[in-house]
Amino acid sequence: xxxxxxxxxxxxxxxxxxxxxxxxxxxxxxxxxxxxxxxxxxxxxxxxxxxxxxxxxxxxxxxxxxxxxxxxxxxxxxxxxxxxxxxxxxxxxxxxxxxxxxxxxxxxxxxxxxxxxxxxxxxxxxxxxxxxxxxxxxxxxxxxxxxxxxxxxxxxxxxxxxxxxxxxxxxxxxxxxxxxxxxxxxxxxxxxxxxxxxxxxxxxxxxxxxxxxxxxxxxxxxxxxxxxxxxxxxxxxxxxxxxxxxxxxxxxxxxxxxxxxxxxxxxxxxxxxxxxxxxxxxxxxxxxxxxxxxxxxxxxxxxxxxxxxxxxxxxxxxxxxxxxx
Ligand code: GLV
Ligand code: MG
Numbered sequence: 001x002x003x004x005x006x007x008x009x010x011x012x013x014x015x016x017x018x019x020x021x022x023x024x025x026x027x028x029x030x031x032x033x034x035x036x037x038x039x040x041x042x043x044x045x046x047x048x049x050x051x052x053x054x055x056x057x058x059x060x061x062x063x064x065x066x067x068x069x070x071x072x073x074x075x076x077x078x079x080x081x082x083x084x085x086x087x088x089x090x091x092x093x094x095x096x097x098x099x100x101x102x103x104x105x106x107x108x109x110x111x112x113x114x115x116x117x118x119x120x121x122x123x124x125x126x127x128x129x130x131x132x133x134x135x136x137x138x139x140x141x142x143x144x145x146x147x148x149x150x151x152x153x154x155x156x157x158x159x160x161x162x163x164x165x166x167x168x169x170x171x172x173x174x175x176x177x178x179x180x181x182x183x184x185x186x187x188x189x190x191x192x193x194x195x196x197x198x199x200x201x202x203x204x205x206x207x208x209x210x211x212x213x214x215x216x217x218x219x220x221x222x223x224x225x226x227x228x229x230x231x232x233x234x235x236x237x238x239x240x241x242x243x244x245x246x247x248x249x250x251x252x253x254x255x256x257x258x259x260x261x262x263x264x265x266x267x268x269x270x271x272x273x274x275x276x277x278x279x280x281x282x283x284x285x286x287x288x289x290x291x292x293x294x295x296x297x298x299x300x301x302x303x304x305x306x307x308x309x310x311x312x313x314x315x316x317x318x319x320x321x322x323x324x325x
Contacts, residue, residue, distance in 0.1 A: 006220070006221055006222045007222055008222040009134070009158065009159035009160065009222050009223050009224060010134060010159055011321070012037075012038070012072050012159070012224070013037045013072075013321055013322065013325050014037050014038050014072070014160060014224055014226055014252050014253040015037050015252065015253040015254075015265055015266050015268075015269035015270060015322075016035075016036045016037050016038065016253055016254065016255075016256050016261070016262045016265035016266050016269070017036070017037070017038040017039070017040060017074075017162070017226060017253055017254070017255045017256065017265075018031055018034065018036040018038070018039050018040070018255075018256045018259065018262055019040055019042055019046065019076075019229070019255060019256070019257050020039055020040070020041050020042060021041075021042045021046040021047060021055070022041050022042055022043050022046075022047055022051075022054075022055030022056065022058050022059045022075075023046075023047055023051050023054060023055045023058065025058050025061075025062060028041075028058075028062045028066055029066060030259065031259070032066050032067060032068050032069065032071070034259060034262055035262055035263065035266060036071065036256065036262045036266075037071065037072065037253065037266070037325075038071065038072040038073075038074060038253070039068070039071055039072070039073055039074065040074040040075065040076045040103050041059045041062065041063070041073070041074070041075050041076070042055075042075075042076045043055050043056060043059065043075060043076060043077055043078055043084070043088050043092075044076045044077065044078050044079065044105050045105070045167075052078070052084050056087065056088060056091055056092070059075055059092065059096075060091060060092060060095045060096055063075075063092075063095075063096040063098045063099055064095070064096065064098065068098065070325070072100045072101065073098060073099055073100050073101075074099075074100065074101045074102065074103045074136060075088070075092050075096075075099060075102060075103065076102075076103040076104075076105060077089055077092070077102055077103070077104060077105070078105070079105050079106045080104075080106075080112050080115065080116075081106070086119070089102070089116065089119055089120065089123070090119075090123065093120055093123045093124070093127075093129070093133065094123055094126075094127055097129065097130070097131060099131075099133065100131070100133070100134060101133060101134040101135060101136055101159065101160075102116070102120070102133060102134075102135055102136070103135075103136045103137075103138065103162070104116060104135055104136070104137045104138065105138045105140065105164070105167075106138060106140055106141050106144065106164075106167060107137040107138060107139065107141075107144050107151055108141055108143035108144050108147065109143065109147050109150070109151070110147065110150045110151050110153070110154035111154075112151075112154075113135065113137060113151060113154040113155045113157075113158065114154060114155065116135065116155075117135070117154075117155045117156075117157055120133050120157070132157070133157060134157050134158070134159040134160075135155060135157040135158045135159065136158075136159060136160040136161065136162060136226070137151060137158065137160075137161050137162075138161070138162050138163075138164040138167070138228070139151070139161050139162070139163055139164065139168075139214050140162075140163070140164025140165070140166070140167035140168045140171065140228070141167060141168065141171040142168075142171045142172050143171075145168070145210055145213060145214070148161075148213060148214055148217040149217045149220070149221075151217075152217040152218060152220065152221040152223055153221050158223060159223060159224060160218075160223055160224040160225070160226055160252075161214055161217070161218050161223055161224075161225055161226065162226040162227070162228050162255065163207070163210065163211055163214050163225070163226070163227055163228045164228045164229075165179060165180045165207055165228050165229060166179040166180070166228070166229060166231070168207075168210060174206065176206075178231060178232070179229050179230065179231025179232075179257075180207070180228065180229055180230040180231060180242055181230055181231075181232065181235075181238050181242055182203050182204075182205060182206070182238075183206050184203070186203070186204050186205075186206040187201050187202050187203045187204050188201070188202045188204060189201050190202070205245060208245075211227065211245075211246060211249055211251070212249060215249050215250045215251060219250060224252045224253075225250060225251045225252060226251060226252060226253045226254065226255070227242070227243065227246035227251045227253070227254040227255065228254070228255050229255045229257045230242050230243075230254070230255075230257070230261070231257065233257060233258035233260060233261060236260065236261075236264055239261055239264050240264050240267075240268060242254070243264065243265055243268040243269070244268055247268050247269055251269075252269060253265060253269050254268070254269070270318075270319070270322050271315050271316075271318055271319045271322075275315055275319075276315065276316060276319045278312075279311075279312035279313075279315040279316050280312070280316065281299060282299060282304055282308050282309070282311075282312040283309060283312050283313070283316070285297055285299045285304060286304060286305075286306070286308060286309050286312075
């Protein structure tokens with residue numbers, strides 16, 4: 001273990017993160033009643049330019065008037081390259097003591113986060129806000145991904161990063177128009193065989209590299225990695241497959257752009273009974289191994305060692321947090 005100690009962000013359950021456009025107050029109450037862990041009320045890309053003002057007003061009212069229970073509440077502000085951003089921050093942070101975090105889109109360099117930290121710090125001091133605001137950033141541009149490690153260290157307020165696959169595809173000019181999921185042309189054709197037999201086409205995950213890069217940056221600096229949207233809300237199987245890929249890589253949760261995706265995300269990002277039982281058996285087997293002075297043993301015909309203890313403990317800790325929520 002390195003002697004460099006990394007502080008972990010404020011722990012929060014973030015299995016599901018529901019996007020709710022600020023222009024749709026009729027969805028607010030429903031979202032508040034849902035099983036989702038995190039909600040972001042959107043001022044950015046789901047809102048047309050002429051609607052920004054009204055969305056802002058709706059969101060300020062909703063954060064003050066609706067009972068959001070214990071949910072983590074975010075507002076997605078507009079990007080730093082727009083003239084909407086300063087008003088988003090000032091109006092929302094000044095007037096919404098219930099707000100937990102800001103979601104900052106299209107972050108490209110650490111200075112973007114620094115600028116917002118400065119503005120938020122001034123508002124907190126001026127308004128004597130007692131709840132310190134956290135930040136989640138969207139990594140969704142080529143520049144943001146190129147600087148992801150530096151961004152991950154840019155502010156003490158930073159708690160999480162989301163991978164914004166739609167803007168990332170646009171920014172990198174990926175040849176697709178869908179939001180997340182697989183692409184039928186991104187795959188590997190198996191070699192020709194001597195007998196000229198049939199060849200298989202294996203689909204690959206075109207987002208793997210970006211997701212893997214972001215998860216490492218997050219874990220290196222104590223942040224929660226969250227997977228972004230899956231646009232086809234009529235395809236729960238596709239959603240679950242995408243969520244599982246992210247979960248297996250180490251992501252803590254995934255966006256829901258439709259209420260039907262919330263339960264799917266909660267399920268995928270919660271360890272199953274079988275996972276917990278297996279983790280407990282690993283801990284028991286390792287405790288026994290240590291009593292016998294061994295660092296590694298076999299369980300069900302597989303090697304387990306001291307690293308297995310950490311993996312098992314992570315899983316059990318997650319299950320405990322979910323139970324307490
Ligand atoms: C989310 O904002 C995305 O661009 O995918
Ligand atoms: Mg985006």
